[in-house]
Amino acid sequence: MNNPLNEFRPESLCLLKETQEDYWRYARKGPRDFSVYTEKSSIYETPTKEKFREATDVLVRWTDGLLYLANIIQVEDEYSRCAVKFEDGSQFWALYKDIYKGPPPEGEIACTVCDSGSSQPPDEIVICDKCSVGYHQLCHIPKIDSSVLKPEVSWSCRKCIFASTAKKGGASRKGT
Secondary structure, three states, rough: OOOOOOOOOOOOOOOOOOHHHEEEEEEHOOOHHHHHHOOOOOOOOHHHHOOOOOEEEEEEEEEOOEEEEEEEEEEHHHHHHEEEEEEOOOOEEHHHHHHHEOOOOOOOOOOOOOOOOOEEEOOOEEEOOOOOOEEEOOOOOOOOOOOHHHOOOOOOOHHHHHHHHHHOOOOOOOOO
């Protein structure tokens, strides 16, 4: 019988770069675990059909780094983007990575990455002090240290940190 690991090509997987280390760790255990990570609907993919729907109110990160309320008017899974309409009537395309769903209907806090509401040590949900979006300690990249769980410690998510350090006008390149 052919060993599936001999035929494996990393570029054929639909895995995020950060999860490839996890793949190799589990792939060494044998073909039974291998099949879990080679399927296109792996545990690392977010089902976009469930994630964004038309006529849903969302928060969209704009070029100034701030979040604005918008309504989804069209979803394009092929390009991982949504057409959104802001409160002022303007319409633009926004990438999935810049769109945040509102809180769950029950009002519970949920992780924006995995959509789970469970918050138990060592993987508790931490709320960003700037955008009020929740992340599990292990879902956020980089992982969130347990020291930020104290109420007196402020914490900002990766997107807010990048938005606060971005320079007005964006990056510029002097060419030859």
